[in-house]
Amino acid sequence: MGISVIADTGADTLTVIIEDDGCGMNEEQVKKVTDPFYTTRDTRKVGLGVPFFKMAALQSGGSFEIKSEPGVGTKVTAVFGLSNIDRMPLGDMAETIHMIVTMNEETDFVYTHKIDDRGFVLDTRQMREILGGLSFKEPEVSSYIKEYLEENIAESGNGTVI
Amino acid sequence: MKSLEELKAIREKMQGSVAFRSEDTNQTRVVVGMATCGIASGARPVLTALSDAVQSKGIKDVAVTQTGCIGLCQYEPIVEVYAPGKEKVTYVKMTPEKALEVVDRHLIGGNVVTEYTIGALAK
Incomplete structure (x- = not known):
């Protein structure tokens, strides 16, 4: 499992990358995972971790991307505007x-x-x-x-x- | 920058002196809810207080771990204690101070701190 926190003051970005070599997700799941009303758990109907993460990145003028392949792993890249007033502290x-x-x-x-x-x-x-x-x-x-x-x-x- | 050299020194110092712990069935599990709801209500300092206290007091057979959302978000931070052969104890609305009391009275003393349990709150 890889976790990276990379700040670039020149480009004014804070990039957070989380990647694993786990079971991965298919295309359908990748599309749904940023939906707060999607989860694979059966304890309840909502899953807020990924949607909040995406929201935090986008509200600071950044971007959000998930790449995943079943059997290979998943890579989540969130780019934040480093000096943006709406960027939450790390x-x-x-x-x-x-x-x-x-x-x-x-x-x-x-x-x-x-x-x-x-x-x-x-x-x-x-x-x-x-x-x-x-x-x-x-x-x-x-x-x-x-x-x-x-x-x-x-x-x-x-x-x-x- | 701190280097890995110090880790080698720790390893050498502890060589032979430590019986490598293994997870056994006599282990009590202390589980802290660390989902978004738990963290938002202050579970992280609770978890830190618990694991620091268990380590510094050298309590054997207790493992502090984390879990996701327990489904009782309004009662977070939640700490559950699973002792072998005993019923699960659920502590609610925890703080680092309450957690330390649970360590002393429950994990060391063996008495459930009833006033912090979910049962006491519901009454």
Whole structure:
């Protein structure tokens, strides 16, 4: 699973890309997925995650695209207007990614964080290789990952928060 | 930039000293609803408080995880506790402070914090 947050101050864009090599969706499902009244769950009739994500991108003067192929995977690309007043703040990415990574140990994640030419990549496969069988939930490991994200995100921003 | 070198040091330090935990059937699961409704009502700090407390207090056999929408959005943030052999306990309208109380009184002490459960709210 890949998650990328890329800010380009020159082009005034903030691009968020989420991609996986999961089961994918067929053309019909891709068309319907941005509809708030479409969901594959049977617990209720609405699914708001993707529609909200699309709305947030479009209201900041950006764009939104989903590419998917059954059996191959899905790639969601949302482009936001970086300085647009209607762009919602990115939020606490360190905490968000820390939580996703430590709570889903059966999935590999590659998190890319870039602001112009400053940035870093966190690849859980590299971390797992170093750790052997040691869990991301071990307190020392967990707080290392949190600090790794916090420090590197702060340094990528070089004083600015996106 | 922080590097992966430190992670190697952690690994070496912990080598041998840690019995690698495995998920067993005696594990209590603490599940936080982290869908849009949960996050909007403040589930993230609740989840952070829970997992930090479970880690820092070294509570064994408790796994803190997240789930999607439980279907009771008006009661979010919701925390469910699944202890083996016991009935599920549903805590509603949680805050980090209430979560820490649940850790101390329920997860460590073994007593359900009745006043924060959905049953208490419905009355």
